Amino acid sequence: MQTNFLVIGSGIAGLTYALKVAQDCPDKDVIVLTKTQSDETNTKYAQGGIAGVMDLDKDSFDKHIEDTLIAGDGLCNRHTVEIVVKEGVERIKEIIAWGAQFDKEPDGDFKLGKEGGHSEFRILHHKDVTGKEMERALLSALAKQKNIQLVSHCFVLDIITQHHLGYLVTKSTPDIQCYGVYVLNLNSNKIEKIIAGKTLVATGGNGQVYRTTTNPAIATGDGVAMVYRAKGRIENMEFIQFHPTALYEAGVRGHSFLITEAVRGDGGILRNTKGEAFMKRYDERKDLAPRDIVARAIDNEMKINGTEHVYLDCRHFSKEKFTEHFPNIYDKCLSIGIDITNDMIPVAPAAHYSCGGIKTDEWGRTSIKNLYAAGECASTGLHGANRLASNSLLEAMVFAHRAYKDAVTNQNSNTSLGDGANFPDWKSAGTNAPKEMILVTQSLKELKLLMSDYVGIVRNNERLHRAMKRLDLLYEETEALYEKTAVSPQLCELRNMITVAYLIVKSAEFRHESRGLHFNTDYPGKSTLVQNIVM
Ligand code: FAD
Ligand code: SIN
Numbered sequence: 001m002q003t004n005f006l007v008i009g010s011g012i013a014g015l016t017y018a019l020k021v022a023q024d025c026p027d028k029d030v031i032v033l034t035k036t037q038s039d040e041t042n043t044k045y046a047q048g049g050i051a052g053v054m055d056l057d058k059d060s061f062d063k064h065i066e067d068t069l070i071a072g073d074g075l076c077n078r079h080t081v082e083i084v085v086k087e088g089v090e091r092i093k094e095i096i097a098w099g100a101q102f103d104k105e106p107d108g109d110f111k112l113g114k115e116g117g118h119s120e121f122r123i124l125h126h127k128d129v130t131g132k133e134m135e136r137a138l139l140s141a142l143a144k145q146k147n148i149q150l151v152s153h154c155f156v157l158d159i160i161t162q163h164h165l166g167y168l169v170t171k172s173t174p175d176i177q178c179y180g181v182y183v184l185n186l187n188s189n190k191i192e193k194i195i196a197g198k199t200l201v202a203t204g205g206n207g208q209v210y211r212t213t214t215n216p217a218i219a220t221g222d223g224v225a226m227v228y229r230a231k232g233r234i235e236n237m238e239f240i241q242f243h244p245t246a247l248y249e250a251g252v253r254g255h256s257f258l259i260t261e262a263v264r265g266d267g268g269i270l271r272n273t274k275g276e277a278f279m280k281r282y283d284e285r286k287d288l289a290p291r292d293i294v295a296r297a298i299d300n301e302m303k304i305n306g307t308e309h310v311y312l313d314c315r316h317f318s319k320e321k322f323t324e325h326f327p328n329i330y331d332k333c334l335s336i337g338i339d340i341t342n343d344m345i346p347v348a349p350a351a352h353y354s355c356g357g358i359k360t361d362e363w364g365r366t367s368i369k370n371l372y373a374a375g376e377c378a379s380t381g382l383h384g385a386n387r388l389a390s391n392s393l394l395e396a397m398v399f400a401h402r403a404y405k406d407a408v409t410n411q412n413s414n415t416s417l418g419d420g421a422n423f424p425d426w427k428s429a430g431t432n433a434p435k436e437m438i439l440v441t442q443s444l445k446e447l448k449l450l451m452s453d454y455v456g457i458v459r460n461n462e463r464l465h466r467a468m469k470r471l472d473l474l475y476e477e478t479e480a481l482y483e484k485t486a487v488s489p490q491l492c493e494l495r496n497m498i499t500v501a502y503l504i505v506k507s508a509e510f511r512h513e514s515r516g517l518h519f520n521t522d523y524p525g526k527s528t529l530v531q532n533i534v535m
Contacts, residue, residue, distance in 0.1 A: 001194045003031045005407065006180060008156050008223060009202035010034035011041035012131075012393055013375025015138035016091075016400035017200050017407075019098070022145045024408050029147055031194065033154040033183060035489065039135050040218055042204045042376060043393070046131025047260035047328070048115055049102075049123040051390040052092045053085065055109070059120045061085050068391060071117045071290045072384025073516035074530050075236070080381035083362060084391070084398045091397035092124065100137035102126055103325075113325075114265035115389035116244075117290035121265075123390045128260055128326040134393065153186040155489045156203075156222065157426070159230040159371065160193065164423050171231050178230070178371035182426050184487055191426040191487070198370050198407040201227060201358060202400070205376040206500045208493075210351035211452040214243050214258045220493040221500035223377040227358045228499055228535070233367040235379040235534045236356030237500070238507040239517045241387055242457050244270075244294040246350035248309035249336060256350045257332055259312055261389050264288055266325060269313045271344065272301045278310075292386045292517045295349040299457045302348065311344035349457060353392060355383040355517065356507070359534060364403030370412065372403040385516020431486045439481055440490050443474055444497070451501055459508055461522045467505050474498055507533040 005021050007014045010032055022030045034040075053059045064085045069076050096102070102124040103111040113123035126133035142148055160179045163169040169176055180195040203223030207215030228234050245264070246256035264270070264287045272278050282297040283289035289297075298310050314322060319341050323330045333340050358366050358373035360380050366373050375396040382395045434440070450470050454463035475498050482495055513527035514520050 001031070001192060002196070003194060004028040004197045004411070005030045006194055006196035006199045007032040007202060008181065008200065009041070009204060009375065010038045010139075010150065011043035011202060011204050011375055011396070012134060012138065013396040013400045014200065014202035015135075015142055016095075016397050017202065017374060017404050018148050019138065019141055019145060020401060020404040021408060022148045024404070026147060029149070031196075032142075032148060032150045033156055034150070034152050035155045035222075036153060036218055038150055038152045039139060040216060041135060042215055042219055043131045044135045045214065045216060045258065046134070046393055047128045047258055048262040048390050049113055049125030049130045050092060050134075050393040051118065051122050051388070052088050052124055052394060053122055054089065054092070054112075054124065059122050063119050064122065067117055067119050068382065068388045069384075071386050071388040073386055074526070075384030075516065075532065077381025077384075080362065084382050084395050087398050087401070088394040091394070091401055095134060095137060095397065098137050098141040100126070100134050102130075113262040114288070115261040116264065116285075116288045116294060117388045123262065123265070125262065128262070128328045131393070155184040155186060155492065156226065157182045157184055157191070157487060157492060159199070159226050159368070160195070160423055161230050161368065163230070169231050173231065175369060176231055176367070177369045179423065184489065184492070186489070191428065193423055193425065195423070197412050198372065200364075200403055200407070201366070201371065201373040201377055202375045203377045205354045206497070207351040207353075209448065209451050209497050209501050209504070210240075210456070211253050211448040212246065212256050212348070213254070213351040214246050214256055215351070216255055220497050221354070221377075222493065222496045223373065224357055224503065225496035225499035227366060227368065227371070227373070228503065230368060232371070233359040233534055234357065234503055235359040235532050236385075236507065237354070237503040237535070238511055238533065239355035239383070239385050240351055240504060241291055241353040241355060241517055242295040242349040243352035244291060244298050244349050245312055245347040247332070248346040248348040250308075259329055259345055259347055260326070261291075263312065263314060263326060263329065266321075267317065270294070270298065271311045271313050273305050273307045273310065290386060291389065292519075295457055296519060298347075298349055309346040309348040312347045313344045314340045315342065315344065317341070353387055355379070355385070355387050360399070362402065363406040364399045365406060372407060374399040374403050385518065428486060431484055434485050434488065434491065437490065440494050443478060444494050446470070447474055447494070447497060447501060451504070455501075455505055455508060457519065459518070459520045461520070464505055464509050468509070471498065471502055471505060475502065503535060506535060
């Protein structure tokens with residue numbers, strides 16, 4: 001197969017880019033690949049909303065910029081922050097034009113929410129299911145676009161570079177080029193190669209590396225791992241954001257239900273198991289301090305009191321007010337016997353967002369030619385050491401737009417390389433169907449456990465060292481299995497997650513300070529050397 005524009009991922013970043021390219025270049029083909037159903041994305045689960053300065057009389061770009069910089073704890077790229085905050089408003093207007101609906105006041109103004117670290121009410125939302133609404137609008141706009149082919153159940157295995165033509169490619173090779181991808185097409189169970197002029201990686205986050213996460217099962221960091229294997233640059237992987245308030249359900253691991261920060265924005269209060277509203281002891285902004293501070297405070301309270309959760313108290317809300325803004329949360333809580341008007345909600349932190357990722361420039365270009373990255377898998381410089389709530393949907397749209405602009409301006413078809421026949425087919429000789437899945441599932445359990453226990457909210461050198469030793473073993477065993485086994489999504493995801501975990505631990509080891517989301521008790525202060533960790 002050959003295409004002008006290839007997109008890996010059907011979340012907000014991939015779909016926004018695909019729509020724009022297809023509308024601008026009606027005579028060109030766009031292929032969008034997604035590894036499960038087309039709407040199964042982190043995007044679909046976004047609750048709180050999208051931050052945007054929609055009314056310059058009540059808010060200002062400067063305030064949003066300042067809030068983002070404060071949350072990022074000295075590591076944001078100010079130029080990127082300005083781009084996202086200022087261009088974001090146009091992108092929000094575009095998705096509204098594509099059909100997304102955000103809640104409004106009776107007078108027609110947007111109903112704006114507030115979340116941790118924001119100095120103003122500036123979060124547009126669609127009740128507590130904002131991402132689902134945005135994904136719906138994008139998918140329905142995309143369905144009308146004849147030159148886009150959206151193919152679900154296609155698992156991208158690797159990015160094709162000159163390495164596949166037999167050239168030596170290392171991190172210091174100056175002109176690494178992307179020519180397309182190898183894909184395991186689960187519809188035909190065949191491995192295909194797709195040659196592409198321009199490729200966008202929009203594969204989302206990696207929360208599944210941890211035992212408890214707000215991310216769905218697709219969030220296994222495949223894009224970051226692929227680009228790292230292709231010798232592209234990866235940045236700031238140590239900054240994993242733990243959301244302070246995932247619903248705690250005894251025995252439930254993997255994908256945890258989120259209780260949006262907007263609940264605290266509307267007045268929800270965190271209490272420990274003794275009933276104390278503890279946040280005032282940690283930060284003057286109390287329950288609406290930035291996420292890293294709230295998550296660490298909860299972690300500390302749980303450790304002091306020997307509990308697995310704290311509580312979010314919403315008993316003072318009227319049922320009408322709560323259900324109007326948070327109908328999905330109300331129903332979910334009720335389904336497990338929690339009536340939020342009488343009962344406090346048990347909550348605990350869970351892995352939520354990867355602030356680092358594939359390093360890009362201000363046009364979404366990666367260090368590999370003809371390869372772009374946008375959305376959660378990218379590191380654009382916006383988030384620094386900690387992402388401000390509701391800035392990621394915004395960033396994804398802004399950088400999808402910028403990548404689209406650059407890709408259509410500098411089109412190339414890679415035709416000089418022929419029709420793909422020059423590239424070898426995927427090598428599967430010598431591999432056999434897996435004999436037993438236990439080898440994969442057990443390694444996955446070990447991986448999640450070691451990352452949660454040793455590389456969580458609070459880290460130290462000993463824990464990181466232990467994590468790396470165990471990762472080495474998992475890596476060795478999994479590579480040996482990979483060499484002799486026919487590829488499957490489960491095996492490839494495990495392999496990708498081990499790579500991502502390695503990048504998180506290695507970057508954490510390199511950072512000899514505590515900053516933003518990275519807190520190491522052996523280096524409790526900040527270093528005077530303010531730097532990104534690039535691998
Ligand atoms: P995703 O939406 O995750 O899409 C990734 C796509 O890549 C999927 O289609 C997947 O199938 C595909 N893919 C991955 N690997 C492969 C592969 N190997 N082959 C083929 N396809 C592949 N942010 C906000 O700004 N506001 C919020 O209110 C908010 N709430 C959130 C609530 C929850 C519960 C979660 C989990 C996140 C929330 N976030 C929020 C973060 C935000 O939703 C995500 O960062 C954003 O949606 C990511 O979009 P994306 O397009 O980068 O990736
Ligand atoms: C939330 O709704 O609390 C999540 C918002 C975000 O992750 O940006």
